[in-house]
Amino acid sequence: MTETIVIVGANLAGGRAAESLRKLGFEGRIVLVGAEKDRPYDRPPLSKKAMRGQMPEEKLFFRPLEYYDEHRIELHLGVRAERLDGTSREVELSSGTKIGFDKLLVATGADVRRLTCEGATLPGIHYLRSLEDARGIRAELAPGKRLVVIGAGVIGMEVAASCREEGCEVTVLEMLEVPLLRAFGRDVGALYGQFHRERGVDVRCGVGVASFRGGDRVEEVVTTTGEVIPCDFVVAGIGVVPATGWLEGSGVALDRGVLVNERCETSLPGVYAAGDVARFFHTRLGRHVMIESVENAQLMAATAVANMMGKSETHAPVAWFWSDQYELKLQSVGAVDDYDRVVYRGSIADKQFAAFLVKGDRVTGVLGVNRLKEIAAAKKLISASIPVVDAMLADADLPMSKVLAGPTPAS
Ligand SMILES: Cc1cc2nc3c(=O)[nH]c(=O)nc-3n(C[C@H](O)[C@H](O)[C@H](O)COP(=O)(O)OP(=O)(O)OC[C@H]3O[C@@H](n4cnc5c(N)ncnc54)[C@H](O)[C@@H]3O)c2cc1C
Incomplete structure (x- = not known):
């Protein structure tokens, strides 16, 4: 009988997994x-060029629509x-259809966390996860408009x-003491x-939102310190929650x-899982971790598919992430919350630097x-846990x- 693989979540991890299955000959x-x-x-x-209308939407899609037919990938969108x-091995869809599977990939990513304070449902308050969300924010953009951003995460x-x-005139409210802490x-x-x-x-830190006020739309943000900030629109970026509601009671831990x-x-x-929804056991770190990034979703999808196809692959990446803000192109590798000092190489004033987060003699x-x-x-x-010396890290003339090669006796 034909084997059926169902993938729930049709975005990065799910889409790439479907492609890989065909590439591997499924x-x-x-x-x-x-x-x-x-x-x-x-x-x-979505938070950059596409939101600003500088990139045609068509360029965002990984594949043309015909690709899915051509590769016999049954695409059910808007469902x-x-x-x-977990017993009958079936997924029940919002359309009422039940689909049986031999293997299943959970790739449902995450949903935005929503504000619940007074006024939080007023029109003009946006979140950003999907293309549809980005379209909504794009429609608000115009020079001189007053935006309040709630949450100084990425x-x-x-x-x-x-x-x-x-x-736009932009105010950012962040509860923690610095932006981008996590x-x-x-x-x-x-x-x-x-x-x-x-x-x-x-950028205001140590302050959050107490409530929103407005008539037909949001007009003011009232902060936890009692200030009132007039605004034309709001974007809240207060984190995400893994999209696991549909798995309650299924037996999936x-x-x-x-x-x-x-x-x-x-x-x-x-039953496998990949991407932002999954917390995986990291063999090098010896604990479960969650990495919400493009690279992780793609690597995990590839590992899950390989293992579905009978291989034995391990997912144990060094976390890698990037963020573009203004002309600043930042890449981050490894953990950002486990260090006792920072060693800088390059120039902070020129905005060209690497910040090494060091604990003991390891980066x-x-x-x-x-x-x-x-x-x-x-x-x-x-990954190789190479010992380092601060002076070598800081010396921009010393090749990496x-x-x-590790510290020399003289260093
Ligand atoms: C605005 C923005 C900017 C980002 N910038 C960067 C960046 O610069 N660098 C970087 O590394 N990462 C970035 N990310 C993160 C990156 O996009 C995610 O890590 C990645 O998309 C995760 O892929 P995923 O497939 O696991 O989840 P998702 O992309 O969230 O896809 C999951 C899909 O599953 C669907 N779904 C959920 N529940 C169900 C259900 N019950 N049934 C059916 N479908 C369901 C969702 O609608 C969604 O389409 C950014 C994210 C956003 C939102």
Whole structure:
């Protein structure tokens, strides 16, 4: 009988998994189910060029629509998986259809966390996860418009930068003491706060939103410190929640996401998970981690598919992420919350530097701003746990190959 593989979540991890199955020679039935109306597309431009209308939407899609037919990938768009029956091995869709599977990939990513304070449902308050969300924000953009961004995480700060470049007056409210703390760590997060202020963004830390006021639309943000900020629109970027509601009661183990082992297998045989929805066991770190990034979603999808096809592959990456804000191209490698000092190479004033996050004599993470050569070396420093000396890291004239060779007796 023909084998059926069902993939729930038709975006990066799910879309790439379907492609890989065919590339690896899977001849059976592939069913790809996605809640969005759009076929798989690239999310990073949504907070940048696509949101600003500088990139035609057609360029966002990974594949033309015909690709899915040509590769016999049954695409069900605008349909949600409502329930997984782990015993009968069926997925129940919002259309009422039940699809049986031999193997299943959970690739449902994450949903935005929503504000619940007074006024939070007023029109003009936006979130950003999907292409549809980006279209909504794009319609608000015009020079001189007043935007309040709630939450100075990566999405919030990328939106702040893009809207500022479109001529909006931007205020950012962040509950924590520095912006971008979770993504970039305390030191580089503080530097980014400074970079945004230099561009005229009013970045306020240690303050959140208490309520929104307005008539037909949002007109004012009332902060937790009692200030009232007039606004024309709001974008909230207060984090995401793994999209696992449909898996409750299915037997798939959940803990702030779908728990998988290093082979991307869930607790149910034949059921795999990949991407932002999955918390995987990292063999080098010895614990479960979740990495919300493009690279991780793609690598995990590839590992899950390879293992579905009978191989034995392990997912154990060094986390890699990038964020573009203004002309600042940042790449981050490794962990950003586990260090005792920062060693800078290059020039902060010229906004061309690498910040090595160091613990003892090991690099735990690196953030490179407009200075990308250090990133490839950093992956090796971290994965091979090479000892380092601060003076060598800081010496911009010393090639990274020398740092990778480890300390010399003289250093
Ligand atoms: C604006 C923005 C900018 C970003 N920029 C960067 C960047 O610069 N660098 C980087 O590395 N990463 C970036 N990311 C993160 C990156 O896009 C994600 O890590 C990646 O998309 C994760 O892929 P995924 O397939 O796991 O999840 P998703 O892309 O979220 O896809 C999951 C899909 O599953 C669907 N779904 C959910 N529940 C169900 C259900 N029950 N039934 C059917 N379908 C369902 C969702 O609608 C969605 O389409 C950015 C994200 C956003 C939103």
